Amino acid sequence: MDAAMLGGRVAAWSYQRGWHGRLSVVRREVTVSGQVLLPAPLVIGFASDFHAGPTTHPGVFEELAAQVRRVRPDVLLLGGDYVSLGARHVDQLRDCLGALSAPLGVFGVIGNHDVWHGRAPIEAALREAGIELLHNRNVALPAPFGMVSICGIDDPWTGEPCVPAAFAGAGPVRVFLTHSPDGLHYVDGETFDVAFAGHTHGGQVARADGTPMARPQGPLSRRYCYGSFDLPDNGPLIVSRGVGCSKLPLRINADPELVVCTLRSQ
Template identity: 30%
Template sequence: MLSTPISRRQFLKKSMQLGIGLVGLASLSGVYTRYVEPNWIDTNAIEVKIAHLPASFDQLRMVHFSDLHLGIHSNSEYLKHLMVKIQRLKPDLICFTGDLLDHSASYISEAVSLFSQLEAPLGQYAVIGNHDAFGNRKAVTKGLAKAGFQLLHNEHIELIRGQDRLYIAGIDDPWVGKPDIEQALLHIPSEACTILLAHEPDFADEYGQLPIDLQLSGHSHGGQVRVPLIGALYTPPYGSKYPNGLYQIANSRLQVYTTRGVGTTRLPVRFNCRPEISVITLTKA
């Protein structure tokens, strides 16, 4: 059966309705990507199996978060909620993998106030990110220390439970800083369980033959905007190969976990890529 032709007036009316609908959809999408998803925290629970994990550290719970990018686009209420959410998870230790500030060191007081709310029995540890290294290094270093975080600058700490040892190592930003992985791992026994904090995830390829079991990274933001069937529209240098989630490095004992981060940079938007708090439980393989 043939369809009935529509008049010019009907055509114009339907076209106008479609145009209004598309504009409305675009507006709603803009509101969602700017004001909803960037503030919609995903608490992501991950189990990581490690062959070298000592028995007394089995079921260790770590909260890993990254890329706060504190600056002009920050939402104070969101940040307060973020800190409360992290503390309520009651982790054994807390790890922050860089980019505390976006560009300006003028926000360091707010960062200190926020991070001072966090505490874990085995400590709070952090490394520098590329945005921190660009003119903010001194402020970030002092700020993290004031907030009770130990900055691991090409060094490591030893966690002790009975006769068992677990090592947390950290390096200066691998991309724009002065990283020294050999110094960071110095005197750690090769058979020990070692976790590395390094801002950019893709450097895991360079560390794959070293005695490291797990690398925690951020930097990529998971792409920040991910289009279905296409993926991330953009990932930064050294954040493209391992942009989001858990990966096993080929021919290596090293695994790398990349978090999507909790803040935004460049544009204050997220789509299909919610901000993430990672709750990592270590288990004996």
């Protein structure tokens, strides 16, 4: 596959013609239920599925970093699949990762492509960039948002996800971070105010109305392929189309995106 992409030249040709799509900012609003009052609206940025490697031109990473600098979210979440076709390709992300910052922190989880291609060097590069990885654990945000916990799990299918560990001791406002919507399989009674997932790319190639031409593997990834979904007894699940390209250096009617979600009290 790497050879078929001519060392990234096919991706460069696609990107220059606009066939990676145009990266946009997609805004969402979530109201936190219950009696907990946030001291102010909390702006969460979410980016996923970078797929650094021969199928994604690095120009899209520069676009993402520019949008993060423009939007300036309070906290930034990363949803995994940082590479495709080899952990060595994380080197293409170093400048982008170093530019991703937020005053309350940057947190990430690992995706299936990262597990397949050797997660250790990928995790090392993320930590070197100041990104805190949430492997079945949670972390409270700094003051004045100490009541908000980011709860992250390992990849639902290729990793070792443990939702009870991810939610143990979490605060009253809980943000669930999972690479794919199939992380919901393991929730088993845990509650959260909002969940973020990627993995699906919104199909990556879709009809004009956004309907995917082919849905991803995983029953919940097929059901929740793109958008915001109300879940019973929990907050919404927000599924991003992600940033990069997998398998083919091409996006049609499934543009890359940075999700910006504002959490507000009732």
